Amino acid sequence: MTERAALRTYECDGLAAYRCTPGLVVLPRSTDEVAYVVRRCHDLSVPFVARGSGTGLSGGALPLGDGVLIVLSRMTRLLDADIDDQRAVVEPGVVNLDVTRAVQADGFYYAPDPSSQQVCSIGGNVAENSGGAHCLKYGFTVNHVTGLEVVMPDGSVERFGGRAPDPPGYDVVGAFVGSEGTLGIATEVTVRLLRKPETVQTLLAGFRTMDDAGRAVSAIIGAGVVPAAVEMMDALAVEAAEAAVSCAYPEGAGAVLIVELDGHEVEVAEQLATVEAFCRDAGAFELRIAADDEQRGQIWRGRKSAFAAVGRISPDYIVQDGVVPRTSLPQVLRDIAALSKETGIRVANVFHAGDGNLHPLVLFDETRAETERAEEVSSRILDLCIEHGGSITGEHGVGADKKRHMGRMYSDVDLDVMQMVRCAFDPFGLCNPGKVFPTPRLCGERPGRRTGVHPLQEAGLADLF
Ligand SMILES: Cc1cc2nc3c(=O)[nH]c(=O)nc-3n(C[C@H](O)[C@H](O)[C@H](O)COP(=O)(O)OP(=O)(O)OC[C@H]3O[C@@H](n4cnc5c(N)ncnc54)[C@H](O)[C@@H]3O)c2cc1C
Numbered sequence: 001m002t003e004r005a006a007l008r009t010y011e012c013d014g015l016a017a018y019r020c021t022p023g024l025v026v027l028p029r030s031t032d033e034v035a036y037v038v039r040r041c042h043d044l045s046v047p048f049v050a051r052g053s054g055t056g057l058s059g060g061a062l063p064l065g066d067g068v069l070i071v072l073s074r075m076t077r078l079l080d081a082d083i084d085d086q087r088a089v090v091e092p093g094v095v096n097l098d099v100t101r102a103v104q105a106d107g108f109y110y111a112p113d114p115s116s117q118q119v120c121s122i123g124g125n126v127a128e129n130s131g132g133a134h135c136l137k138y139g140f141t142v143n144h145v146t147g148l149e150v151v152m153p154d155g156s157v158e159r160f161g162g163r164a165p166d167p168p169g170y171d172v173v174g175a176f177v178g179s180e181g182t183l184g185i186a187t188e189v190t191v192r193l194l195r196k197p198e199t200v201q202t203l204l205a206g207f208r209t210m211d212d213a214g215r216a217v218s219a220i221i222g223a224g225v226v227p228a229a230v231e232m233m234d235a236l237a238v239e240a241a242e243a244a245v246s247c248a249y250p251e252g253a254g255a256v257l258i259v260e261l262d263g264h265e266v267e268v269a270e271q272l273a274t275v276e277a278f279c280r281d282a283g284a285f286e287l288r289i290a291a292d293d294e295q296r297g298q299i300w301r302g303r304k305s306a307f308a309a310v311g312r313i314s315p316d317y318i319v320q321d322g323v324v325p326r327t328s329l330p331q332v333l334r335d336i337a338a339l340s341k342e343t344g345i346r347v348a349n350v351f352h353a354g355d356g357n358l359h360p361l362v363l364f365d366e367t368r369a370e371t372e373r374a375e376e377v378s379s380r381i382l383d384l385c386i387e388h389g390g391s392i393t394g395e396h397g398v399g400a401d402k403k404r405h406m407g408r409m410y411s412d413v414d415l416d417v418m419q420m421v422r423c424a425f426d427p428f429g430l431c432n433p434g435k436v437f438p439t440p441r442l443c444g445e446r447p448g449r450r451t452g453v454h455p456l457q458e459a460g461l462a463d464l465f
Pocket of ligand 1: 014054180185396
């Protein structure tokens with residue numbers, strides 16, 4: 001694609017605050033076509049960026065004005081489903097949920113379940129090491145990918161791993177998963193298939209306060225129960241979900257907890273009784289257990305729609321993603337509430353409570369000049385995560401958005417080591433440059449995202465649209 005209007009379709013991913021019209025967009029259908037494009041880029045020193053479905057929330061697939069955007073969404077073939085060995089081999093543009101759809105009749109499924117799973121691609125999941133509600137028990141994408149075919153940044157094609165788990169030597173698959181499109185382009189992915197559990201039970205609990213719900217989570221995990229998922233939402237997030245999808249969560253709840261248990265029937269029945277007891281002890285005033293798939297779907301509808309639902313209660317919002325050790329959750333949530341009060345910026349909290357992965361939704365109104373304050377709150381939440389021994393991202397990646405925070409978490413030596421790994425794959429820095437690693441700012445430029453009119457706009461040399 002070379003037409004300006006068509007190119008603009010690809011100017012951003014799910015983080016629309018960052019936009020850039022790509023120089024050229026290509027939509028290859030095979031590994032050979034990807035390799036051809038990458039080889040040409042390499043020969044001509046043209047940078048390139050891979051894109052799956054463009055649902056990323058950190059600007060990872062943000063294109064380059066002088067580069068090529070390689071969109072994998074036409075590579076959607078399921079190449080093999082080996083039920084006996086519990087492996088599927090898929091092209092990178094295959095949508096996450098389609099892997100499960102392809103094997104569910106045989107009683108199998110693909111476990112990592114980002115909330116975007118109806119549209120996001122396996123290639124994007126690999127690049128971001130995506131997680132989801134059920135990753136507490138089953139692990140992240142990296143735990144479910146055993147092999148990769150990769151078009152390297154010079155256009156050569158390599159294979160790493162295979163169908164067997166844990167091959168000898170360096171774990172190149174482990175290094176590639178989560179590398180955010182900076183080490184090459186995955187053109188074939190071998191994933192694990194899991195047998196569907198015998199029983200699933202889903203419980204919804206309403207609490208008056210987040211502290212009460214937090215106590216229930218600590219008690220459940222502390223007792224050695226490993227639920228498939230433990231998700232929590234605060235009152236503001238519940239209000240948004242209610243407005244968007246009428247999920248009928250307990251009225252007046254200051255916190256809602258969703259606990260899903262799966263496994264053998266007897267084991268799940270016993271664990272369900274334990275979870276119910278812990279919830280009541282912690283002050284749950286309403287408990288519901290899904291009687292069938294429809295009720296289970298109703299319980300999950302509110303949680304799965306939470307990010308988009310926030311648009312119902314705020315014209316603008318930032319989806320933040322950080323991690324803290326699970327035991328620090330109550331303190332960090334109190335600190336976020338204090339920060340919100342201090343700045344007058346509302347924060348809705350949705351999170352994977354079992355593994356401490358927070359998704360604070362920072363609400364603001366651009367027309368009321370709240371953007372800068374909201375960004376400040378969002379950034380200070382990351383500081384809180386670091387202070388408590390956590391991380392600046394749990395599952396959405398660093399991308400373009402958080403590269404400036406990397407120096408807060410890592411020393412220069414750490415960053416140099418990572419750059420050496422990157423250079424081993426991509427010595428000329430052509431593969432998704434300008435992402436993940438902080439770039440030095442110009443002299444006199446203040447840190448943070450640029451606000452106000454750019455000097456080039458002022459001089460009439462550039463337009464912002
Ligand atoms: C409503 C909503 C809910 C979400 N919920 C979750 C969630 O629960 N958990 C979660 O982890 N994320 C979530 N996300 C974020 C996003 O969906 C994931 O990061 C997803 O993995 C991105 O996949 P994609 O195909 O859209 O990738 P893109 O956005 O197109 O790309 C993401 C990154 O992957 C790289 N890339 C893409 N394809 C390849 C490839 N074949 N080889 C190498 N690099 C490649 C790109 O260069 C970019 O850096 C959510 C997003 C939205 C909008």
